[in-house]
Amino acid sequence: MNYQIETLNEVVKEIMPLLHLHWEDVALNQDSITLDPNWQVYQELQKMGFLHITTARTDEGALAGYAIYIIQPLLHYKRELGADGDVFWLHPDHRKGSVGIRLLKEAETNMKNLGCTYIVNKTKLHKDVGRIFERLGYNAIERVYAKALH
Numbered sequence: 001m002n003y004q005i006e007t008l009n010e011v012v013k014e015i016m017p018l019l020h021l022h023w024e025d026v027a028l029n030q031d032s033i034t035l036d037p038n039w040q041v042y043q044e045l046q047k048m049g050f051l052h053i054t055t056a057r058t059d060e061g062a063l064a065g066y067a068i069y070i071i072q073p074l075l076h077y078k079r080e081l082g083a084d085g086d087v088f089w090l091h092p093d094h095r096k097g098s099v100g101i102r103l104l105k106e107a108e109t110n111m112k113n114l115g116c117t118y119i120v121n122k123t124k125l126h127k128d129v130g131r132i133f134e135r136l137g138y139n140a141i142e143r144v145y146a147k148a149l150h
Helices: 008-026 039-047 099-113 130-135
Strands: 002-006 051-057 063-073 081-090 118-120
Touching: 002 099, 008 039, 008 051, 008 063, 008 081, 039 051, 051 099, 063 099, 081 099, 099 130
Parallel strands: 081 118
Antiparallel strands: 002 051, 051 063, 063 081
């Protein structure tokens, strides 16, 4: 497996099929909320230097997974640059060995090299991978609640 930084323009065509599988795998309320990424906003974030994508590709070059972060000065700590995990996912065919751990570690290294002093990753409670984050040295800091309003 190969891990690298890529731009949205480089991965956008390949990522949509994986995003759809990702959505089917983890999204709640699929009967009322459809997957429809706002590519225009992602493009704007990329232009501003706020979007960061670390990918995992097979030796043949196929996209196997991604870790996408939004990087910006923290609102409560403006001198600190933070990386907020937008989405991360690894195709089930590649969830063996240390592939997922290596993807997250590579993304973390990339965030640090970009000057980030803080990184946040989230996990779904119904697909909890918190033990992986704890293994990587993360601490659980809060619980997020959501409610569909339609």
